[in-house]
Amino acid sequence: MTEEQLAVATKHLDYHADKFGFSNVEFRQGYLETLADLNLEAGSFDVIISNCVINLCSDKEAVLKECLNLLKPGGELYFSDVYANRRVPQELQDDEVLWGECLSGALYWNDFENMARKVGFTDPRLVEDDPITVQNAGVERLFSSTGNDALEFYSATYRLWKLDNLEPYCEDYGQAVIYKGSMERYPSGWLLDKHHFFEAGKIHPVCGNTYNMLHDTKLKEHFDFVGTWDKHYGIFEGCGSAIPFDSPAASTGKGASTGGCC
Numbered sequence: 001m002t003e004e005q006l007a008v009a010t011k012h013l014d015y016h017a018d019k020f021g022f023s024n025v026e027f028r029q030g031y032l033e034t035l036a037d038l039n040l041e042a043g044s045f046d047v048i049i050s051n052c053v054i055n056l057c058s059d060k061e062a063v064l065k066e067c068l069n070l071l072k073p074g075g076e077l078y079f080s081d082v083y084a085n086r087r088v089p090q091e092l093q094d095d096e097v098l099w100g101e102c103l104s105g106a107l108y109w110n111d112f113e114n115m116a117r118k119v120g121f122t123d124p125r126l127v128e129d130d131p132i133t134v135q136n137a138g139v140e141r142l143f144s145s146t147g148n149d150a151l152e153f154y155s156a157t158y159r160l161w162k163l164d165n166l167e168p169y170c171e172d173y174g175q176a177v178i179y180k181g182s183m184e185r186y187p188s189g190w191l192l193d194k195h196h197f198f199e200a201g202k203i204h205p206v207c208g209n210t211y212n213m214l215h216d217t218k219l220k221e222h223f224d225f226v227g228t229w230d231k232h233y234g235i236f237e238g239c240g241s242a243i244p245f246d247s248p249a250a251s252t253g254k255g256a257s258t259g260g261c262c
Contacts, residue, residue, distance in 0.1 A: 001029060012208035033059045035066040045070045046218065050079035052155075055105040060112075064119045064160075071162040074217040077121070078159045082106040085152040085243060092148065093257065098139065103132075106153055109243060122168065123209045125193035127158035131248040154245045159193065161213050170207035170236035175227035177206055177214055182222045190222070194244070198223075207236035 006027050017023035023254040030038045048067050057063050067077045098104035107115070111236065116124045132153040134140060143149055181187045181200030189199040192213065196206055203226065206214075214223050 003029065032057050032066065033062040035070060040070055041226065042069050046072060046075050046078045048075075048079075050077070050081070052081055052102055054079065055082045055102050055107065056099070057105075058143050060107060061115050061119060064116060064121065068162055069115070073162060073164070076159050076161045076217070078157070080155060080157040081152050083109040083112060083245070085154070085245070086150070088151065089146065089148060090145055092142075095142070098142075101139075102136075102154055103139075109154070109156075109245065116160055117168070120162070122163070122166035123161070123170075125159050125161075125213075126155040126244045127159055127191070127193050129154050129194070129245045130194050133248075152248070156245060160214065161217065162213055163216055165212050165216065166209045170209055170234040170239035172233040173208050173211070173227060173229055174231060174233055175206055175208065175211045175225070176203050176225040177211065177226065178203055180222050180224065195238070207239070210242050
């Protein structure tokens with residue numbers, strides 16, 4: 001953000017406070033890689049949101065570390081960004097136009113998930129995703145001429161929880177949860193992530209990590225909990241490590257979307 005952009009945003013603070021009834025917004029200029037320089041209190045944020053900007057940062061691991069430091073225990077980083085199905089070659093990363101288009105700065109999805117685990121977000125959860133269609137002849141020619149026709153990009157939303165009690169994999173302890181239907185605008189059901197939609201009033205078996213994401217966070221009041229940690233039943237069925245995004249072919253049916261960046 002430039003100083004001019006922030007000046008425009010600040011100018012309209014009163015307008016938005018009157019329109020929406022909140023006056024708890026302030027703007028600070030800095031870099032995502034060095035959020036500590038903004039004198040923000042560590043461990044004081046319930047949620048951090050971001051929309052398609054982390055891929056523009058050169059040191060993405062530093063960004064994740066800074067966010068983890070700022071979050072309260074049980075807080076989450078909820079953000080959308082661009083990812084690739086394989087590592088983007090250096091020659092494409094060096095292309096300023098592709099970087100500005102949020103493509104060549106995209107992380108390979110598995111590198112991102114491993115990076116998140118490394119800094120302390122033990123169980124990254126994918127919420128939704130769409131393939132990004134590159135509808136630019138020049139970019140398509142560049143990919144083809146450099147031997148990168150198979151390179152694919154996805155817009156994906158993740159939630160990363162700051163919870164110390166998460167395990168590396170989804171383990172089964174015979175637990176279950178029941179959504180009360182008590183969240184505003186979600187009386188019938190609520191989506192935690194791509195694999196967990198909780199229909200109100202229904203008993204849903206969950207792994208230990210999902211149990212903790214609901215029990216040890218702000219979500220606790222909206223669920224009833226069944227089971228203990230007394231017995232372990234092995235890996236939770238369906239826990240895998242294949243590419244989590246839907247393929248372009250799977251996203252072209254009725255009701256599917258093929259969106260751009262986030």
